[in-house]
Amino acid sequence: MSDVGRKDFGDKAKETIKPDxxxxxxxxxxxxxxxxxxxxxxxxxxxxxxxxTQSLGDSAQRGKDSAENKGESYSEQxxxxxxxxxxxxxxxxxxxxxxxxxxxxxxxxAAKDSRATK
Numbered sequence: 535m536s537d538v539g540r541k542d543f544g545d546k547a548k549e550t551i552k553p554d555x556x557x558x559x560x561x562x563x564x565x566x567x568x569x570x571x572x573x574x575x576x577x578x579x580x581x582x583x584x585x586x587t588q589s590l591g592d593s594a595q596r597g598k599d600s601a602e603n604k605g606e607s608y609s610e611q612x613x614x615x616x617x618x619x620x621x622x623x624x625x626x627x628x629x630x631x632x633x634x635x636x637x638x639x640x641x642x643x644a645a646k647d648s649r650a651t652k
Contacts, residue, residue: 537579537588541572573599 536542549565557565576592584592 536591537585540575540579540588541568543587543591 546569554562573595576588576595579588581589
């Protein structure tokens with residue numbers, strides 16, 4: 535049960551279960567406004583004045599909002615890390631290739647030099 539003046543948990547559950555495609559524009563708009571109002575009320579109402587269930591509900595809502603917001607930044611961050619990793623891997627491949635081929639060239643040159651001096 536939610537606190538007085540707050541959106542009822544049962545209503546939230548019903549709204550979540552019913553797909554947006556089955557809702558009218560009026561229903562969708564009403565839900566959006568009431569959700570935003572409830573989020574604001576949750577931020578303004580001091581924790582000590584909330585019931586245990588309301589406090590848990592607000593905490594869950596904050597976690598959900600945070601996860602949704604971080605989802606985009608995490609995917610962007612992951613792409614940046616992947617690009618950076620690819621770049622570093624290419625640098626490593628070039629370095630190793632240079633050492634292997636450079637080492638082979640140097641060894642061949644040394645062998646030629648030793649043959650020429652004999």
